[in-house]
Amino acid sequence: MNPMPLEFWFDFASNYSYLSVMRVEQTAARLGVIVQWRPFLLGPIFKSFGWSTSPFVLQPWKSDYVWRDMARQCRKYGLPWTRPTTFPRSSLLPARVALVGADKPWMGEYCRRVMQLNFAADRNIDSAAALSEVLAQLGLAAQDIVAEAQGAANKLRLRDQTELARTKGVFGAPTFFVGEEMFWGNDRLDDALGCASA
Amino acid sequence: MNPMPLEFWFDFASNYSYLSVMRVEQTAARLGVIVQWRPFLLGPIFKSFGWSTSPFVLQPWKSDYVWRDMARQCRKYGLPWTRPTTFPRSSLLPARVALVGADKPWMGEYCRRVMQLNFAADRNIDSAAALSEVLAQLGLAAQDIVAEAQGAANKLRLRDQTELARTKGVFGAPTFFVGEEMFWGNDRLDDALGCASA
Numbered sequence: 001m002n003p004m005p006l007e008f009w010f011d012f013a014s015n016y017s018y019l020s021v022m023r024v025e026q027t028a029a030r031l032g033v034i035v036q037w038r039p040f041l042l043g044p045i046f047k048s049f050g051w052s053t054s055p056f057v058l059q060p061w062k063s064d065y066v067w068r069d070m071a072r073q074c075r076k077y078g079l080p081w082t083r084p085t086t087f088p089r090s091s092l093l094p095a096r097v098a099l100v101g102a103d104k105p106w107m108g109e110y111c112r113r114v115m116q117l118n119f120a121a122d123r124n125i126d127s128a129a130a131l132s133e134v135l136a137q138l139g140l141a142a143q144d145i146v147a148e149a150q151g152a153a154n155k156l157r158l159r160d161q162t163e164l165a166r167t168k169g170v171f172g173a174p175t176f177f178v179g180e181e182m183f184w185g186n187d188r189l190d191d192a193l194g195c196a197s198a
Numbered sequence: 199m200n201p202m203p204l205e206f207w208f209d210f211a212s213n214y215s216y217l218s219v220m221r222v223e224q225t226a227a228r229l230g231v232i233v234q235w236r237p238f239l240l241g242p243i244f245k246s247f248g249w250s251t252s253p254f255v256l257q258p259w260k261s262d263y264v265w266r267d268m269a270r271q272c273r274k275y276g277l278p279w280t281r282p283t284t285f286p287r288s289s290l291l292p293a294r295v296a297l298v299g300a301d302k303p304w305m306g307e308y309c310r311r312v313m314q315l316n317f318a319a320d321r322n323i324d325s326a327a328a329l330s331e332v333l334a335q336l337g338l339a340a341q342d343i344v345a346e347a348q349g350a351a352n353k354l355r356l357r358d359q360t361e362l363a364r365t366k367g368v369f370g371a372p373t374f375f376v377g378e379e380m381f382w383g384n385d386r387l388d389d390a391l392g393c394a395s396a
Contacts, residue, residue: 049259061247061369065382072389171259184263187385191270 003031003197007177009038009170012091012098012111013054015070015084018119019186020174022079025108027189031197037107039098040162041091042173048166054088070119073186080120089118090126092158096149097131099158106138113137201229201395205375207236207368210289210296210309211252213268213282216317217384218372220277223306225387229395235305237296238360239289240371246364252286268317271384278318287316288324294347295329297356304336311335 008024010017028035046053056063067083074081094114101107113134117123123130128146135142148154165175169182176183176192183192206222208215226233244251254261265281272279292312299305311332315321321328326344333340346352363373367380374381374390381390 049257059247059369061367065367065369065380068380069382069386076389169259169263171257171263182263182266184267185385187383188267191274 003033004178004195005034005036006192006196007036007038009040009165009173009175009177010111011040011042011173012094012114012118012125013088014042014173015056015066015087015119016186017174018115019073019077019079020189021111021115023077023186024189028193028196031193033193033196035108037098037102037111038161038165039095039102039111039158040165040170040173041095041158042088044162045166045170049171057087080116082120082122084118084122086124089124091118092126093128093146093149094125094131096154096158097135097145099154099161100145100149106140109138110134201231202376202393203232203234204390204394205234205236207238207363207371207373207375208309209238209240209371210292210312210316210323211286212240212371213254213264213285213317214384215372216313217268217271217275217277218387219309219313221275221384222387226391226394229391231391231394233306235296235300235309236359236363237293237300237309237356238363238368238371239293239356240286242360243364243369247369255285278314280318280320282316282320284322287322289316290324291326291344291347292323292329294352294356295333295343297352297359298343298347304338307336308332 006024006028008020010021024035042054046055051058056066070083071081098107098111098114101110114125114131117130117134118125125131132142132146135145168177172184174186174189176188178192178196181192181195183189183195204222204226206218208219222233240252244253249256254264268281269279296305296309299308312323312329315328315332316323323329330340330344333343366375370382372384372387374387376390376393379390379393381387381393
């Protein structure tokens with residue numbers, strides 16, 4: 001009766017992370033599970049495998065399917081969807097801002113809005129202007145937050161967080177942890193929450 | 199109210215195909231959906247991508263996860279599970295026999311038993327002896343069926359079927375088609391059935 005927290009590792013560039021970002025807070029709340037947001041960058045992890053970019057780009061036989069699947073999944077979950085004209089989009093600054101916000105009450109709404117910029121509005125997300133707009137919409141001190149996000153200490157934190165993902169065995173996103181149990185992919189969100197609340 | 203059939207493409211070597219083989223007939227029947235069994239070989243498709251074997255072998259960072267995931271998925275579905283000591287197992291003869299049986303009433307039970315040899319009993323499945331045992335347990339003329347499976351015409355049929363999978367865009371298993379709509383992975387079986395019966 002005392003649910004474990006759900007560690008939620010995600011990258012704003014990742015289309016399947018979009019599905020989980022939109023669903024996780026509401027679904028977890030229904031089960032009394034606390035979400036621990038863990039923004040990170042997939043790029044350095046893919047590079048450690050010798051991959052220059054997303055496997056959806058490197059494996060062209062898979063990419064048509066992935067976009068068709070995304071359209072169907074978004075319809076299933078009632079989410080807006082536009083296939084991004086640039087994929088994967090650089091997600092460095094949004095990840096840095098998310099690291100500043102990870103324990104703040106605005107984190108969920110910030111993440112959902114940035115994801116919708118990328119996967120519904122088809123807009124560049126790696127820009128101080130775009131992110132300031134999102135933060136200001138949430139009534140926050142956008143300039144201060146972006147400045148903190150771009151500070152040396154926070155840049156190092158994101159590098160450390162990404163390295164921690166790698167050492168924990170993360171190889172894609174979204175990835176969930178419940179204690180030591182790792183779950184990969186939006187398709188495992190419900191199993192992970194079931195494990196957390198069992 | 200007139201469900202479309204579900205084309206079910208699978209390989210006896212594929213662990214995620216195991217989950218679908220065990221579930222598909224019962225789940226489809228509940229919705230009045232007819233299963234069209236499409237055994238094929240993943241090996242030639244992987245080779246066309248320049249891969250010498252399963253991506254779960256070529257990407258060692260993923261394989262530990264896959265086996266953990268399989269154990270959890272089998273528990274969820276109430277299926278027996280033993281991590282195979284050889285992976286991927288050669289599945290040539292079982293696929294040839296399955297092609298002979300694809301439209302026969304014994305197909306489902308044959309496939310489930312072969313899959314359980316591989317993923318529950320940890321036994322070699324590419325052997326006339328093992329398959330004859332399965333067929334005999336089903337009360338079938340094992341010798342005749344194995345002989346037909348190994349005939350020149352049937353060997354060619356399996357090559358054609360695998361080539362058809364490739365031209366349809368199949369890149370992994372299990373894969374489902376409902377008309378032109380392709381669904382990849384055991385995680386999409388329910389969506390595919392929903393599409394077939396919509």
